[in-house]
Amino acid sequence: MKNVIKTIMLVLTTLCTVLALASCSEEEHQHSYTYESDATKHRQVCTECGEETRWDAHVWGEWEVTKEPTLDEKGSREHTCTVCGYKGTEEIPMLTPTFGETTDFTAFYAYVPADFETVNIYYWSEAENLESSYAVAWPGVEMTLVNESEHLYGYTLPAGVDRVIINDGSSQTVDVQYSPERNALRLDVVNSDNKYEVTYTSYQAKADDPELAKPEASDPIEMITLYVVDTNGWDVLNIHYWGSKLGDSKWPGVASTKVGVVEVNGESYNTYSVEVPEDATTIIVNNGTEQTENIALIAEANCVVVSGTTSVYAKYENGTVTVVEVDLGLPEFYVVGTISGWKFVEENKLVIDEETMTATITYTFAEGDQFKIALSGWAGEVGSDALGDAFSVAADGNITVVTAGT
Ligand SMILES: [Zn+2]
Ligand SMILES: [Zn+2]
Structure with missing residues (x-):
């Protein structure tokens, strides 16, 4: 048995030697x-x-x-x-686009849905860098048609703009931030707020493109001091204003400053002041929970005396308040819409007699044109009924022409 093992060992050793030699020759x-x-x-x-x-x-x-x-x-x-x-x-x-503001006049474009007729751009500066002489009131200014088949519109924005809304007077986009890297928007889907979401894109102007509309500087809008005499005894007094090209105040408005106590009809009341844009049309005075009705601002009065929800006009001068009788006349209603570029045009003013308001306007409507009846300066709007099958009236009071015609 021992011999057998020895033999196997020997054979294995020999085998190993042979394999090692073979390997050596490979390395050569x-x-x-x-x-x-x-x-x-x-x-x-x-x-x-x-x-x-x-x-x-x-x-x-x-x-x-x-x-x-x-x-x-x-x-x-x-x-x-x-x-x-x-x-x-x-x-x-x-x-990803970065956001900022226009630093000079800047061409800006929008691809809008096919059913947009009058395409407006409303713009402002959240950072308050837009000169007030270039400020616009809602719904903004009309854009220039650049390419009909692509529904592409353009406008030259002034410096300082950092937000825009594209609208056709009724449909509109969400508030869109301006991106210096992207000069065009594409209106996509309508969200649950019934506003168009947008995607940012770019448009390279072509040599034969029409010249884009561009804002002309108007006189800057000054802030004026408005006085409020409070007979309600409120702890705080806010003034919410709107109608200005500089934009509306955010509810509940601007906090006022107490200027002193004045006497009105033998009683003493706290009097407050607040700065409002000179072109603001309407205010509401409130204390955060209670509020007045809408108060139209008028040139003849720099002061309102509020009592409950109502008010009277007054003049404030050197700590003295004098109630003024103002003949406000009748409200002025206009037909505004596609026919007027959504502006208040004298020839579209309604004539008021004792019972009716009438405007006779001859105009060739296209299908989809829209209009509504509104108080001057958008101080109020009314809907309409009994217009017949040629029109449809939306919940927002916009009347849409269903059948084109004169
Ligand atoms: Zn390698
Ligand atoms: Zn090798």
Whole structure:
């Protein structure tokens, strides 16, 4: 038995020696290596004998951008292994638009839905960098048709604008932030607030494009001091105003400053002052929970005496308040809409007699034209009925022409 084991051992030893010798002779050829690589590592493989070295991680050189990303397309970059030459690539995400404001007159465009007829742009500056001489009142200013088939409209925005709303007098976008990198909007889907969401895009002006409408500076809108005599004894007194090109105050309005106590009809009352834009049309005085009715602002009075929900006009001068009798006349109603560019035009004013208001307007309506009846300066709006089948009236009082005609 011992001999058998010895014999096996001997045979094994001999075998090992022979194998070792054979291996030695293989090492005598010069390996002809080429690199084998995958995304993360490389090794060398001999093309003659298949000898493989161990895997090593790539040794990357610097990234080089092969395609700059834009606002519309992803970019890409690559780096190269300094050992094996393998190139690794990766995407660079699309640029996202940054927001800011116009710094000069800036062409701005919108692709609107096909059913938009009069396309307005309402613009403002949330950062209050827009000169008041360029401020616009709702619904803004009419944009210039640039390309009919694409429903593309343009306007030259003044410096300082950081927000816009595109509208046709009834349908509108959400508040859109201005992006210096994107000069165009595309109106997409209508959201649950019934406003169009937008996507930012770009438009390169063409040589034969029409010249875009551009705002002309009007006189700057000054702030004026308005006095309020409070006979209600409220703790705080806010003035909410609207109708100004500078925009509306945000409810509950501007907090007033107490200027002193004045005597009206033998009684003493706290008097307050507040700065409002000179072109504001209407105010509501409130203490946060209680409020007056709408009070139209008039040139003859710089003061209102509030009592309950009502008020009278007055003049405040050197700490003295004098109630003024004002003949407000009858309210002035107008037909405004597509026919007037949503402006208050004298020839579209309703004539008022004892029982009716009448406007006789000859106009060739296109299907989809809209109008409504509104108080001068948008101090109020009324709907309409009994117009017949040629018109439809929406909940917002806008009357749409269903059948074109004169
Ligand atoms: Zn080899
Ligand atoms: Zn490598």
